[in-house]
Amino acid sequence: MQRIAPALREDNVPLDLISLIKTILAATKEISFRVGQGQLSGVLGSTLDENIQGEIQKQLDVVSNQLFKDITLESGFVKAISSEEEETSVAGHETGKYIVSFDPLDGSSNIEINSLIGTIFSIMEAPEGMKAADPDMFKQPGTKQVCAGYVLYGPSTVLALTTGKGTHFYTLDKTHGSYMLTERNVKIPEDTAEFAINMSNQRSWQQPMKNYIADLLLGKEGPREKNFNMRWIAAMVGDVHRLLVRGGIFTYPSDNRDPNKPYKLRLMYEANPMSFLVEQAGGLSVTSTGRIMEIEPTDIHQRVEVILGSKNEVEKCLSYYK
Known part of the structure; x- marks a missing residue:
């Protein structure tokens, strides 16, 4: 080594x-x-x-x-x-x-x-x-x-x-x-049956995210026709490490609990570095409207919506916003 x-x-x-x-x-x-x-x-x-x-x-x-x-x-x-x-x-x-x-x-x-x-x-x-x-x-x-x-x-x-x-x-x-x-050269599987999200905020999400998670929870009987497991560590490093190792999707979506703070994660300190790691491992890292790493920051403590992980699952999540 x-x-x-x-x-x-x-x-x-x-x-x-x-x-x-x-x-x-x-x-x-x-x-x-x-x-x-x-x-x-x-x-x-x-x-x-x-x-x-x-x-x-x-x-x-x-x-x-x-x-x-x-x-x-x-x-x-x-x-x-x-x-x-x-x-x-x-x-x-x-x-x-x-x-x-x-x-x-x-x-x-x-x-x-x-x-x-x-x-x-x-x-x-x-x-x-x-x-x-x-x-x-x-x-x-x-x-x-x-x-x-x-x-x-x-x-x-x-x-x-x-x-x-x-x-x-x-x-x-x-x-x-x-x-x-x-x-060397970690690769995130393109497909997954594992998701990470803070379910306690479900009532405050936008409707597209509510619909996406609801379909995951329906499992084999739902439109996705397979069972999903939920994992939540409450530390982005742990949740991202898991999906780098075995795939998955991690999201901290926008919510309406505080109109002045619709997002939780910081662009510069969390979203950008994790996006770089995930993209270099073959995954995707986006908001509901575009690529995270293309955002032009306006403040050093700017917050942002985050959806990242296995390529095909991130794209499926995004399809609910279209």
């Missing part, structure tokens, strides 16, 4: 980008250790503060964000970073070539129950002629990503990574602290 740097060199990834990826992964190793320590780490439980998303922060959210931010900015390769936990972007080095967006700890509600959580990140090249403190440099479509990945802190710590030449899995070998290539 290869370590990550030789594997990336085989894909002709620039050396400075490899160095930045290794820096990001150094932060995830430290987060993985803190997560693995559980209550022994002394960082479980909630703080009294809300983040910019209006969510109560967990102590591990704050620790993970600070670790990721400090280690990444110290690398010298980064012009600025943008975190789901920060109100605006944070300046790095004016000469830095790259900008990094990240969700330091996806699935925070799973911390206390010792279930799946993870880190999601996205790397783009910094536009020329913009100051490091200017958050507008992050307003680029997902097609501009040069790298995206997530680290899943489960029974093993697994990295899913793409630099635009396929999606690959790496596993953290804790005996010597290196991410080792364990599966």
Whole structure:
């Protein structure tokens, strides 16, 4: 098995980008250790503060964000970073070539129950002629990503990574602290009988999504003529990892619970990097109206509808909106 740097060199990834990826992964190793320590780490439980998303922060959210931010900015390769936990972007080095967006700890509600959580990140090249403190440099479509990945802190710590030449899995070998290539060119099956959605919001969905899920639930007796299983982990890293491994469809559709917030997931920190990984594995990642990675962002904390996974099932879901 290869370590990550030789594997990336085989894909002709620039050396400075490899160095930045290794820096990001150094932060995830430290987060993985803190997560693995559980209550022994002394960082479980909630703080009294809300983040910019209006969510109560967990102590591990704050620790993970600070670790990721400090280690990444110290690398010298980064012009600025943008975190789901920060109100605006944070300046790095004016000469830095790259900008990094990240969700330091996806699935925070799973911390206390010792279930799946993870880190999601996205790397783009910094536009020329913009100051490091200017958050507008992050307003680029997902097609501009040069790298995206997530680290899943489960029974093993697994990295899913793409630099635009396929999606690959790496596993953290804790005996010597290196991410080792364990599966190259992951492919999502085009068909599936598994879906992931938060059914508690069903009453608030648009009618096309209600109709689609209703037909899945009818099973063999319904128009789809086969039984479907539902899975829901409440952490996007876990749900996306499952469909990368064995197929499926994951969706967080628009709903009308709050007219000012019809969408749940963040474009820059969740939807774009996951879309890059899914597309590079042969899947689709869309809203009900178009490709996620073609959306032109208007705000660094913009939210978006998400439908992604096995190609044929995503297309079937979209057909309900036509």
